[in-house]
Amino acid sequence: MENKLREFSELQNITDNNAEGKQEVRLKLxxxxxFLGLNLNDITNQVRQGxxxxxxxxxxxxxDEIRVWVRYPQEDRLTIGQLEKIKIKTSVGEYPLSELVxxxxxxxxxxxxxxNAAKEVRVEADLVDxxxxxxxxxxxxxxxxxxxxxxxxxxxxxxxxxQQKNSDEAVVDLQRLFIIAFGLIILILILHFRSLSxxxxxxxxxxxxxxxxxxxxxxxxxxxxxxxAWGMVALSGVIIxxxxxxxxxxxxxxxxGMKIHEAVYDAGISRFRAIMLTSITTVAGLYPIILExxxxxxxxxxxxxxxxxxxxxxxxxxxxxxxxLIYTLNDLRVWKAKLFGKENITPEGLEPVIxxxxxxxx
Numbered sequence: 001m002e003n004k005l006r007e008f009s010e011l012q013n014i015t016d017n018n019a020e021g022k023q024e025v026r027l028k029l030x031x032x033x034x035f036l037g038l039n040l041n042d043i044t045n046q047v048r049q050g051x052x053x054x055x056x057x058x059x060x061x062x063x064d065e066i067r068v069w070v071r072y073p074q075e076d077r078l079t080i081g082q083l084e085k086i087k088i089k090t091s092v093g094e095y096p097l098s099e100l101v102x103x104x105x106x107x108x109x110x111x112x113x114x115x116n117a118a119k120e121v122r123v124e125a126d127l128v129d130x131x132x133x134x135x136x137x138x139x140x141x142x143x144x145x146x147x148x149x150x151x152x153x154x155x156x157x158x159x160x161x162x163q164q165k166n167s168d169e170a171v172v173d174l175q176r177l178f179i180i181a182f183g184l185i186i187l188i189l190i191l192h193f194r195s196l197s198x199x200x201x202x203x204x205x206x207x208x209x210x211x212x213x214x215x216x217x218x219x220x221x222x223x224x225x226x227x228x229a230w231g232m233v234a235l236s237g238v239i240i241x242x243x244x245x246x247x248x249x250x251x252x253x254x255x256x257g258m259k260i261h262e263a264v265y266d267a268g269i270s271r272f273r274a275i276m277l278t279s280i281t282t283v284a285g286l287y288p289i290i291l292e293x294x295x296x297x298x299x300x301x302x303x304x305x306x307x308x309x310x311x312x313x314x315x316x317x318x319x320x321x322x323x324x325l326i327y328t329l330n331d332l333r334v335w336k337a338k339l340f341g342k343e344n345i346t347p348e349g350l351e352p353v354i355x356x357x358x359x360x361x362x
Contacts, residue, residue, distance in 0.1 A: 001123050004145045010132055011125040018121045020107040025083065033100040036090050043101060046088055051077045080105070118157070133223040170226045178233050185237065193247065195352035201325045202243040205314055208321075209239040212313025213306040220290065222302055231306025238282070238307065239314040242275045243322055250326060251353040260330055260347045264323045272319065279315035283308045 005014045027047075029040055048054075053071035060066070076082055083103070087094040113120045127134070138160065146158055160168075189199035210232055217224050249271050253263035286308040289300050333350040348354055 001145060001149060004148075005123065005125055005141075008125075008137065008140070010128055010137055012128050013126040014123065015125075016121055016123045017113055019110045021110040022107065023105050024108040025080070026104045026106050027101045028103070029101055030099070032095075036092065036095070036100075038088070038090065038100065043088055043097070047083070047086060047097070050086055051083075115159075122161070133225070135223070171229075174226070174229055174233065178236070181233065181237065185240065189240070189244070192244070193251070193352065194356050197329055198247060198352060201322070201329055202240050202247060204325065205239050205243045205318060205322070206236045208317045209235055209310040209314035212317075213310040215313065216305045216309025217302070219309070220301075220305055222305060225302050227299060227302040228306050231303035232310065234303070235307050235310040235314075239310060242279065242315055242318040245271050245275060246318060246322055247326070251351070254348055254351055254353055255357060258348075260327070260351075263348075264326055268319065268323060275315060275319065279311050282311050 002014050002016060005011055027040060027044060029038070029043070033043065049070070050072050053069035055067055056070050057068040058065060059068065071077070076085075084096065084098040086097040088097055088100055113122065115122075149156055149158070186199060186203065189202055190196055193199055193202075213228065213232055213235060214224060217228060222228075246267055249267040250263050253266050254260075258266065286304045289297060289304040290308060292301070330347050330351065334345070334347055337345050337350060
């Protein structure tokens with residue numbers, strides 16, 4: 001894993017938590033040791049007693065306890081080569097260690113790390129460019145590195161920590177909070193307009209504004225990140241304001257007796273200045289953050305781009321295409337009324353605001 005990550009030009013300081021310990025002598029039994037009935041524990045105990053020492057007696061001298069250890073003289077335990085001269089005692093005599101075992105020099109682990117009760121080796125790396133996007137790098141790791149590791153070591157389980165783990169947790173929170181916020185928005189719109197269809201066309205501005213936010217990220221060369229998604233959540237509550245203002249004026253015009261075409265046209269003319277000024281001031285207020293180059297601002301820029309360009313493009317769609325949605329929705333109501341054989345109907349009389357006003361009068 002570390003060797004492959006070093007091939008990534010975007011990464012640096014690649015390390016792991018599996019620190020190498022001191023050199024150890026690893027013994028492996030030869031067939032003759034098995035024939036003599038020896039196991040690895042028998043031989044390693046004798047080797048350890050010869051080099052480190054074995055306690056053979058404990059003496060009490062006054063208040064002190066004296067422990068007597070026996071081991072080879074210092075001149076016989078200075079080099080690894082002297083290990084081969086050790087005599088291993090067996091039930092049938094003594095045998096040189098070299099006839100019973102083979103040995104290698106390796107570094108043992110300092111400690112064994114565990115994660116969810118499984119042995120863990122954690123590999124970490126830093127970005128060369130701290131502003132570089134992480135998802136493309138993780139995608140390369142998943143497609144190029146992990147399959148080769150799993151093919152060679154099927155029992156290895158891979159989990160992503162760091163930014164990926166934080167992003168996954170943030171996405172879960174984002175989905176939960178967005179569902180709650182979206183539900184409240186729908187409830188408020190239905191209560192305000194007393195119409196599910198009118199609430200529906202207002203909500204259609206939200207995905208359109210998300211498209212504008214994506215375009216804004218493309219214009220500035222910023223990838224869409226979890227911070228961008230948080231900005232889109234805020235955007236979903238801001239962008240519907242223009243549509244609500246437009247639709248409220250349209251309903252007011254119908255109550256004064258205007259026809260559908262006149263009501264839509266007058267709503268666009270009378271609310272154009274308010275909608276445009278609100279959107280322009282919002283974008284102008286966010287643009288200094290978008291153009292800021294300081295390190296602290298880098299975390300706010302994706303959110304600012306989502307809000308600014310979502311509001312900008314959403315406003316243009318509201319002024320240009322929202323009237324078309326109103327016309328289309330009214331045509332569908334007229335077609336439905338004719339389909340069920342209703343007579344003496346007018347397009348204006350099928351609008352929810354007119355129907356609700358008649359019910360109130362009655």
